Amino acid sequence: MTIYYVAGTRAIRPVWLCEELQIPYQRQDVSFDPEFRASTEWRKINPVGKVPAMRDGDLVLFESCAMVQVILDRYGNDQLAPKQGTNENALMQQWSWFAESTLARPAGEIVNHQRVFGKDTVAKAIAEMKERVRLCLKAVDDAIVDKEFLLDFGFSAADINLGYSLHLANKYVDYDDLVNAKAYYERLVARPAFQRSII
Ligand SMILES: N[C@@H](CCC(=O)N[C@@H](CS)C(=O)NCC(=O)O)C(=O)O
Structure with a gap:
């Protein structure tokens, strides 16, 4: 592969x-x-x-x-994913789709707008994308209260999919006030496997 x-x-x-x-x-x-x-x-x-x-x-x-x-x-040998058809697997799907189609989309547009149009010309569009990202981060913050990872199952592929999106959002949006989401992001990036994926 x-x-x-x-x-x-x-x-x-x-x-x-x-x-x-x-x-x-x-x-x-x-x-x-x-x-x-x-x-x-x-x-x-x-x-x-x-x-x-x-x-x-x-x-x-x-x-x-x-x-x-x-x-x-x-x-995968049945690791990092709850059994198909269970509610936990449904939630894994939901958070994985959310990671790419709802959170990474506005975060990615911040990158694209800045790259293509330059910082000053697209300030309003970027401010709006940041608001959209913040809304997603608030949803993560609410979902992760008193939890180590997204699913009761434990660490799963949904955390990997969302973890990248948080990594992207983290570069552009300040969300120190969303303490649960921030602590979750910090737990994810402290994982040795994540660290090996970025070098
Ligand atoms: N939904 C696609 C998005 C791919 C994507 O947007 N990749 C970015 C880098 S992370 C890229 O290549 N951007 C260049 C561009 O859009 O011109 C995926 O998850 O693979």
């Missing part, structure tokens, strides 16, 4: 999971340069020119949370 990796990006999710599961994978560092991402070579792997991507045999994937699910299905 090969994970195409750029530091700081959603490539952290599949790499972090492999490190938690202690399964072998090959990390292939690729360029984040827009020209490389627009190249025919890269578009064959990721048709929208983003990162990460993953190859396992003849399977090629270009959505990070799908990579997490496929790694769990193929190599």
